Amino acid sequence: xxxxxxxxxxDGLRAVAVIPVVLYHSGFALFSGGYVGVDVFFxxxxxxxxxxxxxxLAQGRFCLWRFYERRARRILPALSVVIAASIPFAWxxxxxxxxxxxxxxxxxxxxxxxxxxxxxESGYFAAAAEQKPLLHTWSLAVEEQYYLLFPLFLFFxxxxxxDRVFWMLVGASIVSFAMSEWGxxxxxxxxxxxxxxxxxxLFAGSLAAMIVLRRGVRAHExxxxxxxxxxxxxxxxxxxxTPFPSFYTVLPVGGAVLVVLFGGSQxxxxxxxxxxxxxxxxxxxxxxxxxxxxxxAFARIRSLQEPDLALMWGLIGLAVLLAYLTWRFVxxxxxxxxxxxxxxxxxxxxxxxxxxxxxxxxxxGHLSNGAGFRLPNNVSTIMAARAGDSSxxxxxxxxxxxxxxxxxxxxxxxxxxxxxxxxDSHAARISDALSERLDGAGKSAATFNASWCAPLMxxxxxxxxxxxxxxxxxxxxxxxxxxxxxxxVILFAEWANYTKGARFGDDVLAAYVFDGDxxxxxxxxxxxxxxxxxxxxxxxxxxxxxxxxxxxxTPEYQFNVPQAMAKVALFEQSVTDLPVVTKAIYTERNMxxxxxxxxxxxxxxxxxxxxxNVFCAAQNCIFKTEKFEALYEDSNHLNYAGAxxxxxxxxxxxxxx
Numbered sequence: 295x296x297x298x299x300x301x302x303x304x305d306g307l308r309a310v311a312v313i314p315v316v317l318y319h320s321g322f323a324l325f326s327g328g329y330v331g332v333d334v335f336f337x338x339x340x341x342x343x344x345x346x347x348x349x350x351l352a353q354g355r356f357c358l359w360r361f362y363e364r365r366a367r368r369i370l371p372a373l374s375v376v377i378a379a380s381i382p383f384a385w386x387x388x389x390x391x392x393x394x395x396x397x398x399x400x401x402x403x404x405x406x407x408x409x410x411x412x413x414x415e416s417g418y419f420a421a422a423a424e425q426k427p428l429l430h431t432w433s434l435a436v437e438e439q440y441y442l443l444f445p446l447f448l449f450f451x452x453x454x455x456x457d458r459v460f461w462m463l464v465g466a467s468i469v470s471f472a473m474s475e476w477g478x479x480x481x482x483x484x485x486x487x488x489x490x491x492x493x494x495x496l497f498a499g500s501l502a503a504m505i506v507l508r509r510g511v512r513a514h515e516x517x518x519x520x521x522x523x524x525x526x527x528x529x530x531x532x533x534x535x536t537p538f539p540s541f542y543t544v545l546p547v548g549g550a551v552l553v554v555l556f557g558g559s560q561x562x563x564x565x566x567x568x569x570x571x572x573x574x575x576x577x578x579x580x581x582x583x584x585x586x587x588x589x590x591a592f593a594r595i596r597s598l599q600e601p602d603l604a605l606m607w608g609l610i611g612l613a614v615l616l617a618y619l620t621w622r623f624v625x626x627x628x629x630x631x632x633x634x635x636x637x638x639x640x641x642x643x644x645x646x647x648x649x650x651x652x653x654x655x656x657x658x659g660h661l662s663n664g665a666g667f668r669l670p671n672n673v674s675t676i677m678a679a680r681a682g683d684s685s686x687x688x689x690x691x692x693x694x695x696x697x698x699x700x701x702x703x704x705x706x707x708x709x710x711x712x713x714x715x716x717x718d719s720h721a722a723r724i725s726d727a728l729s730e731r732l733d734g735a736g737k738s739a740a741t742f743n744a745s746w747c748a749p750l751m752x753x754x755x756x757x758x759x760x761x762x763x764x765x766x767x768x769x770x771x772x773x774x775x776x777x778x779x780x781x782x783v784i785l786f787a788e789w790a791n792y793t794k795g796a797r798f799g800d801d802v803l804a805a806y807v808f809d810g811d812x813x814x815x816x817x818x819x820x821x822x823x824x825x826x827x828x829x830x831x832x833x834x835x836x837x838x839x840x841x842x843x844x845x846x847x848t849p850e851y852q853f854n855v856p857q858a859m860a861k862v863a864l865f866e867q868s869v870t871d872l873p874v875v876t877k878a879i880y881t882e883r884n885m886x887x888x889x890x891x892x893x894x895x896x897x898x899x900x901x902x903x904x905x906x907n908v909f910c911a912a913q914n915c916i917f918k919t920e921k922f923e924a925l926y927e928d929s930n931h932l933n934y935a936g937a938x939x940x941x942x943x944x945x946x947x948x949x950x951x
Contacts (some may be wrong), residue, residue, distance in 0.1 A: 397659020
């Protein structure tokens, strides 16, 4: 059996892994698949850890606590420094919800469970993820969970012999890979973050280690070359839309395995990776990985718009400098013969105390709701703007409940509803303001709204099994048609979502079909499916004798409005630094939806409330009042103040009807 010896090309491979990750997170579009560097790291970790463990087992010196000590010395000192350095900037620059999320992430990192937290919070590729300083620790959590469990498996399985252990790992890899293939289709966020779906990548490195320990590293120019090319190709070919992990992940993972197996010292790949520049970056790669995300995240938090390339290049240089200093003065002193806290007991006690302190801070940040007392009063006032919906009706009903007669009411609730409001979350956000006006007018309304549900009959995503909107909206409109007391029906939604298939500024989310017509199942056919659904829905309501009011879409923004306004106040910047939505931008976004809605509204004689006239009367659409009060609770949902602007003309129409 071969013994482990230093392979400089592995350190060089670390550089190949970390550089794309840094460039990807810095926002360089060319490196759209740079996140695959993490997958290369997983292979390297699996290879190195398995090599160490098998050597120890073969020589009868396996000690679980000694293994954990080595991992603690490798991971915790630098990680603790980065977390500690991030806290003051979070304290100064983060708004309450950001600080609360940051505190939660510190607690999760301390428990080696940040991947689970980020799975629950959002997707890795979501825009808000760019402002999470510790988002990248999800991969450390995956490795830490592997470090915790894999040595135990190897210790108990070793008695069955090396060959059987190898095939056990092959079987576990197949199961994990199959889970990732199922996961990206059914639970994509969980698939990205959770260890069971990632384990096969680490096992790939483990299997490579077992092969190398049996027969040594082979030198094969072609295979090693294919390996490095596969890694580099995935960096440029993949993007945020590539299912991950999945079969596609075989490209960078398989490439890393080929380099490990066939990158013998005499190959051109090994010679290249052994160059001083690659080895040097590889040596500091862990600290570089730790530093880059907080630097980029805090730069984005501190800016009103995306930082320019000059700043990002400067931050990359700063990350490299901090990485070297951390490697030299933090990582190295905790390792080697004369390591700080040389006694394992001292290391575990010290590490435990630090992690406990971080966990306590994280819990406090959570319980204090982000320590809002840190902020000036004007910032707190902006963030405390009243939300648009406190009715509890949004997403509160199912199709079955609607058909059984359950109702969510707003306005004068002791009066049977004469009005129905049907729509998605945009319709829900006018509930409070409308409820007050209806109550004053002695009227009530039944509300039927659910997230991402267009108020259109027979309109669904191209995968009906995943779309509960068709049954819910169908039940709601059927209920309204059958109720003789309901005379007026208000239809309101983020209409362009259903013609464009995506929220403003986001990537494509869905293709829509009408009445199960699979020929419409692509994004370009969305306007046609929408057109057919509008015509059918309007005709059904008109035939039932309902007065229908159509509210056209409100403007959407590519930033969280109250957060951006709070940052303007906190950093004493100008609101003109924020991106604007012009009339042209609004029109382009909503063109298909408005054209269809107004055409059929005219045909059936339905009045239309044009939100464009309310919010875009000036050159640019508005997101705040002249008193610097936000009109939105995020990037697209109206808050109470914004809803009031829309409800005033809506009540005029209702009263006239």
